[in-house]
Amino acid sequence: MHPVLKTVLQRLGLGLVTLFLVSAIIFASIELLPGDFGEAVLGQAATEETVAAFRAELGLDTPAPLRYVEWIGAVLQGDLGTSFSGRNASGVDRSRPVADLIGPRLGNTLFLAAFAAVISVPLALILGITAALWRNSLYDRAVNAATLTTISLPEFFVAYLLILLLGTLFPILPSLANVTPDMPLLERIERTALPALTLTLVIVAHMMRMTRAAIINLLAQPYIEMAILKGASPRTVILKHALPNAWAPIATVIAFNLAYLVVGVVVVEVVFVYPGVGQLMVDAVTTRDIPVVQACALIFAATYILLNLIADIVGIVTNPRLLHPR
Amino acid sequence: MTDRIAPTPEAAALSDPAVSVVGDARVPKTWRGRAWTTLRSAPPTAVFGMLVIAVYVVTAVFAPLLAPYGEAAVFPTPFDAWSSEHPLGTDQIGRDVMSRLIYGARNTMGIALATTVLSFLIGGGLGLWAVIAQGWTDQILSRVVDVLMAIPALIFALMLLSIFGSSVLSLILIIAVLDSTRVFRLTRAVGMGVVVMDYVEAARLRGEGLGWIMRREILPNIAPPLVAEFGLRFSFVFLTIAALSFLGLGIQPPLADWGSMVRDGASMIQFAPYDLRMGLTPFVPAGAIALLTVAVNFVVDWLLHRASGLKE
Numbered sequence: 001m002h003p004v005l006k007t008v009l010q011r012l013g014l015g016l017v018t019l020f021l022v023s024a025i026i027f028a029s030i031e032l033l034p035g036d037f038g039e040a041v042l043g044q045a046a047t048e049e050t051v052a053a054f055r056a057e058l059g060l061d062t063p064a065p066l067r068y069v070e071w072i073g074a075v076l077q078g079d080l081g082t083s084f085s086g087r088n089a090s091g092v093d094r095s096r097p098v099a100d101l102i103g104p105r106l107g108n109t110l111f112l113a114a115f116a117a118v119i120s121v122p123l124a125l126i127l128g129i130t131a132a133l134w135r136n137s138l139y140d141r142a143v144n145a146a147t148l149t150t151i152s153l154p155e156f157f158v159a160y161l162l163i164l165l166l167g168t169l170f171p172i173l174p175s176l177a178n179v180t181p182d183m184p185l186l187e188r189i190e191r192t193a194l195p196a197l198t199l200t201l202v203i204v205a206h207m208m209r210m211t212r213a214a215i216i217n218l219l220a221q222p223y224i225e226m227a228i229l230k231g232a233s234p235r236t237v238i239l240k241h242a243l244p245n246a247w248a249p250i251a252t253v254i255a256f257n258l259a260y261l262v263v264g265v266v267v268v269e270v271v272f273v274y275p276g277v278g279q280l281m282v283d284a285v286t287t288r289d290i291p292v293v294q295a296c297a298l299i300f301a302a303t304y305i306l307l308n309l310i311a312d313i314v315g316i317v318t319n320p321r322l323l324h325p326r
Numbered sequence: 327m328t329d330r331i332a333p334t335p336e337a338a339a340l341s342d343p344a345v346s347v348v349g350d351a352r353v354p355k356t357w358r359g360r361a362w363t364t365l366r367s368a369p370p371t372a373v374f375g376m377l378v379i380a381v382y383v384v385t386a387v388f389a390p391l392l393a394p395y396g397e398a399a400v401f402p403t404p405f406d407a408w409s410s411e412h413p414l415g416t417d418q419i420g421r422d423v424m425s426r427l428i429y430g431a432r433n434t435m436g437i438a439l440a441t442t443v444l445s446f447l448i449g450g451g452l453g454l455w456a457v458i459a460q461g462w463t464d465q466i467l468s469r470v471v472d473v474l475m476a477i478p479a480l481i482f483a484l485m486l487l488s489i490f491g492s493s494v495l496s497l498i499l500i501i502a503v504l505d506s507t508r509v510f511r512l513t514r515a516v517g518m519g520v521v522v523m524d525y526v527e528a529a530r531l532r533g534e535g536l537g538w539i540m541r542r543e544i545l546p547n548i549a550p551p552l553v554a555e556f557g558l559r560f561s562f563v564f565l566t567i568a569a570l571s572f573l574g575l576g577i578q579p580p581l582a583d584w585g586s587m588v589r590d591g592a593s594m595i596q597f598a599p600y601d602l603r604m605g606l607t608p609f610v611p612a613g614a615i616a617l618l619t620v621a622v623n624f625v626v627d628w629l630l631h632r633a634s635g636l637k638e
Binding site for chain 2: 018021022025026029030152153154155156157160161163164167168169259262263266267270271281282284285286288289290293294296297300301304305308
């Protein structure tokens with residue numbers, strides 16, 4: 001078997017095992033719930049019968065491994081269970097399926113993340129590569145100082161600063177990102193502009209610094225010096241010697257920061273009241289709506305693991321040493 | 327703090343090669359003397375960082391003396407403007423923002439510090455155990471940590487908070503356990519280099535117990551990178567707790583804390599066009615969070631630089 005294919009398959013296998021273990025942890029978290037949980041959800045006035053019926057519906061009377069298999073099977077078919085909210089003591093059940101709650105919001109979150117990524121990835125790569133090529137220049141130092149400042153600011157600080165400047169003092173952009181499904185694309189972009197800008201500022205700094213470090217590290221390699229010494233043009237050095245080895249670190253940088261975006265999106269969605277999965281998760285944590293929290297955690301964790309997996313695989317399939325084995 | 331222009335006697339002595347050999351006798355022997363010599367060699371950024379941290383610690387310790395009013399004292403006017411009576415105005419239910427800011431230093435930093443210490447006890451202890459025991463113990467611990475680190479910390483923390491509920495105790499325990507994974511990785515990585523040394527083998531042959539080898543042979547030799555990591559982990563934990571409190575899931579009222587103060591004050595931003603100072607109110611606690619993070623990072627940079635043995 002080709003060594004590249006073998007390594008990729010190994011990495012895919014490891015990713016699947018991680019995904020399985022993480023889903024098991026998320027599932028097992030419900031086991032840690034205190035015993036009086038039924039009363040907590042249904043209210044103090046719940047009769048013993050209602051609580052018992054609720055526990056039976058959750059399946060708390062069957063063994064955990066069996067329930068895990070049922071749960072993960074349902075998740076794979078798109079059934080994420082039923083929300084806890086909407087139930088009450090008298091046994092009336094107005095709860096909604098979790099998939100219905102998450103579905104429209106997932107699209108919104110993906111739109112926001114994609115919007116931020118489309119601006120920040122090219123920007124960070126250009127800034128990082130140019131800063132590395134002209135390192136220690138005035139330009140490099142200015143970019144470094146600017147990114148160091150944004151790195152140390154918490155997300156909500158950046159968000160409110162943008163609201164203050166662009167939302168209230170100079171009202172250019174709307175500071176509430178209340179998008180609706182039937183909104184035309186242009187208006188949607190305008191409403192999402194401030195949250196996307198916040199996310200961009202937060203991750204461009206990380207991404208630019210990591211790109212710069214990776215490129216500087218690469219340019220310090222002996223084979224680059226060799227290429228320069230043998231008289232290759234700067235263009236050839238960059239395109240033929242540096243770039244093939246740069247794909248792996250750049251892919252890692254991008255995936256790592258997109259994964260960071262997954263977490264950053266939670267705080268930013270809350271600041272701008274953006275109807276996304278992050279906001280839903282925070283609301284569900286407040287009301288202790290466990291099925292919704294589990295589904296959101298599963299989505300976030302799976303995205304995070306997949307992005308890291310993609311980065312690793314891009315790193316493997318572009319590695320010249322693996323592609324041309326001796 | 328330090329006078330960096332005038333050459334100190336030590337510096338003058340070291341510049342002369344002959345004196346520098348003999349001059350070893352001038353290196354202070356006491357712990358306090360050595361610490362002072364080290365502090366005087368700190369770069370300006372690290373000095374700034376240490377000064378900021380010192381101010382924060384003093385504020386936190388003497389909060390009841392410094393604060394003009396109590397942490398939860400309520401005044402009749404909510405959203406009062408900045409005045410001599412209330413230097414930073416009052417919040418949405420009429421509590422003095424300045425007093426809450428000062429008490430917030432105590433709560434926010436105290437909880438973050440307790441969490442970081444706990445995370446080091448868990449992560450460092452397990453890391454050392456993995457290093458000394460090796461074999462299966464090491465394999466199992468490392469794989470468990472790998473899986474835990476595959477879930478983003480904030481998401482994991484949110485999930486656990488929904489199960490255990492938001493109280494200060496569960497906040498400290500949850501973040502400490504999640505953060506200890508990174509401490510474990512570092513302790514294990516650094517410790518692996520030390521555990522193969524002859525003096526550890528000698529201690530083992532001498533018949534010393536696990537506790538002795540951990541504390542007396544390995545810990546002193548891995549301390550410098552761990553101290554620097556302590557600073558990094560503290561600022562990470564501090565930011566995570568601030569973010570959770572901002573989301574309304576961390577430190578709960580009536581305890582004052584900076585994350586929730588930002589959230590509570592956020593609605594004042596809309597007053598900015600009419601009264602700029604009032605619109606800036608939420609930025610005071612947010613700035614306090616950012617300034618501490620910057621200060622800790624400056625000091626950590628310096629410590630890492632020293633620990634790596636690099637000279638300027």
